[in-house]
Amino acid sequence: PPEQLPLDPTKKTLVILGSGWGSVSLLKKLDTEDYNVIVISPRNFFLFTPLLPSCTTGTIEHRSIMEPLRHIIRHKKRAVKYYEAEATKIDVDRRVVKINDFSDVKGNVSETEVPFDYLVVGVGAENATFGIPGVRENACFLKEIGDAQQIRKKVMDCIETATFKDQTEEEKDRLLHMVVVGGGPTGIEFAAELQDFFEEDLRKWVPDITDRFKVTLVEALPNVLPMFSKALIDYTEKTFKDENISVRTKTMVKKVTDKSIEVEATQPDGSKVKESINYGLLVWATGNAVRGVVRDLMSQVPAQKNSRRGLAVNDYLVVDGTDGIWALGDCSATKYAPTAQVASQQGNFLARLFNSMAKTQAVEEELRSLDARLQASTDEAEKTLLTAEINAKGRSLSKVKQLSPFQYSHQGSLAYIGADRAVADLNWFGGAISSATGGELTYLFWRSAYVSMVFSLRNRILVLTDWLKTKAFGRDVSRE
Ligand code: FAD
Ligand code: NAD
Structure with missing residues (x-):
């Protein structure tokens, strides 16, 4: 440098x-x-x-x-x-x-x-918990690097503990139940990544968990991803179903303990039913506070x-x-x-x-000094020159000062939904062209868009290398 x-x-x-x-x-x-x-x-x-x-x-x-x-x-x-x-x-x-x-x-x-x-x-x-008891003590969040590392460790911990000698059937089911709370993009993308991990790697290396490993996403509202169009919401929910991720909408978490969450589910007839759901890993993604x-x-x-x-x-x-x-x-x-x-x-x-x-500020300073010179000057020719210069500077000052207010230009929303698929609500040329797509091609677009957005060349190369490594060797299943 x-x-x-x-x-x-x-x-x-x-x-x-x-x-x-x-x-x-x-x-x-x-x-x-x-x-x-x-x-x-x-x-x-x-x-x-x-x-x-x-x-x-x-x-x-x-x-x-x-x-x-x-x-x-x-x-x-x-x-x-x-x-x-x-x-x-x-x-x-x-x-x-x-x-x-x-x-x-x-x-x-x-x-x-x-x-x-x-x-x-x-x-x-910071992470919103809405004061729901037990969340801070028992759930993992997903905002910082440390959170991602903790989740990675916890997933493997649950798997190794579930397969430990003499583990009860009930405990195996609990430990292998991965629950995600919040159907916004954070919750959706995490659930998708976790199910990919299971399908592409865990199933192969730890076959004993195949019939029990389960990802459930819990969302209080009637549907997930509210910022996406109806077609893409439906596409995401269908893809999750195909991937065997269970989506529990209209289900609000009310309390969290170290091994279970207590939820209130709204039935089709509008009645509310309380239920307790056991979990091994709980990831809390209910937005910002x-x-x-x-x-x-x-x-x-x-x-x-x-x-x-x-x-x-x-x-x-x-x-x-x-x-x-x-x-x-x-x-x-x-x-x-x-x-x-x-x-x-x-x-x-x-x-x-x-x-x-x-x-x-620099132009204003110059203007002040030119003005002082103008006041002090007795030479008519110099005065004319200074006046012209002051006028020119004044015009450039008003140009510099003309900064229009902040205006957001929405490029669209993108989210990864697993099994090499993504959803995208795109908005190009100020909304003149907008399209809602989902599927494998969108996933390639998602990848290339993110790689181009990664700030430095160094990081871009690191991300691309990681993707290639994962494709070639699969993900690492060791618990750090
Ligand atoms: P942040 O990026 O959160 O940065 C805040 C900074 O402040 C951090 O450096 C933090 O260390 C620092 N800080 C915290 N407390 C203090 C303090 N007391 N004093 C000084 N510094 C402090 N948005 C999208 O548009 N597209 C996406 O695909 C997308 N994916 C996301 C995926 C995940 C998992 C998450 C969690 C968010 C995602 N978002 C995405 C949202 C996006 O990350 C946030 O909107 C964005 O980070 C907000 O930027 P920010 O600068 O306000 O805050
Ligand atoms: P969010 O606010 O988008 O979604 C949180 C979800 O949790 C909501 O749908 C809410 O109904 C649900 N919820 C809240 N309390 C609940 C409870 N007690 N029980 C069950 N469900 C409950 O949060 P987020 O996904 O973390 O996203 C935060 C911001 O970051 C958003 O603006 C989002 O657009 C952005 N983001 C974008 C991307 C992307 O574009 N791919 C990815 C991640 C985050």
Whole structure:
């Protein structure tokens, strides 16, 4: 990487919280020459979440979808500071972020403060549990690399324990029952990957589990994947049926214990029936909830009083009721779904906004100095020249300032549904062409779309190699 400019005390400090889709898209396009940029995140890498479900079974190795933040910031013009820490409080009045450093191997936590001129909040969301008892203690989530690793280990653990000496029949059935709660894309893609793992590898290497291994998906609403068209919902439900994944719609989980979930199922006549379902592995994928640090920020700003899903922002992503604080991605509440597509477009938008703000400030500075020269000048010829220059600069300033508000352009929705099939609701050329497809060709499209979206060439090659390895040798069934 080239030599970088050092931090410049005359420049404004821009603090960016998070290293996910929103913050990293901003960082990639931001001209860091204009700011002293500090990135704060407990995760020193970017995670390509669309392929995270594939890591739970080892179709893809987890490091293939991680991109070190250091690779990204080392290529910026001006040095960017990175602190591996979690923001615990954003003090709006004092304009500082309180951060906790958890990286100490001995487990000591040290707290410090980072002042900012501008702040971008891109901390994402946490897993929703709706306060349902037992979820946090007993279920696995699927949001971070550690979650995928835990699931991978747990699946093999269940299998090895089920096949252990003198295991009872009932216990074997329980351990080999993999239950997924939530029929959104996360739950669907995970259930699909897990069933693929069973069909393509586990069945072969552990034949004793063939008749018992079972994946069940539980969804409270009448159907799965509500963001897809009716035809694709039907296609997904039919494919799941063919793959022997049992889908329990209109079934709401009410309580979780270490070995079972208690559900309330709505019958066709509208009556409700309570039931207990035993599980070996429970994966909880019921969407997003607001993080503590965001809730605390909202509580400091009266304009955020009525916002529930996250930080309310204006058309330029400025946090309502604040000055110099922006929010993007899953921690903000907009009319758009909390997706990577939205977060990355917002990141690109904020990069344009910050780049143009810096240009505006530079032109305004020049205008001030030209104006001072004009006031001081007594030479008519010089005055005419200066006036012309001021007018030209004024015109370029109004051009730079004309940044239109954020507008999301929806490219479509894609989801993997197992057995080499995917569903896609595509929206091209601003909606002029839209199509809903499902099947093997869509799966090839899904693969190529994701590979092209993976940020770096290095990661692209790693993902492709993993796919080839899985095709050639199957997935690894060892328990790490
Ligand atoms: P994130 O990407 O979650 O990043 C948040 C960042 O903030 C992380 O770096 C985190 O470490 C950091 N952070 C957390 N707390 C703090 C703190 N207190 N202080 C500082 N930093 C903090 N969307 C799609 O469009 N297409 C898909 O195919 C798709 N697949 C998905 C698959 C899975 C399994 C999951 C879980 C999500 C998927 N999504 C997909 C949704 C997408 O990942 C999110 O919408 C997207 O990650 C949101 O980006 P973000 O930058 O807001 O948050
Ligand atoms: P989601 O919010 O999309 O779906 C959660 C599902 O859980 C809902 O259908 C809800 O009805 C159900 N649910 C909630 N409580 C329940 C209960 N007690 N019992 C049974 N079911 C319950 O969540 P997600 O799938 O994690 O997705 C989060 C966001 O990430 C979404 O915006 C999604 O579009 C995006 N995402 C996209 C992709 C993709 O495009 N391929 C993949 C994963 C995630």
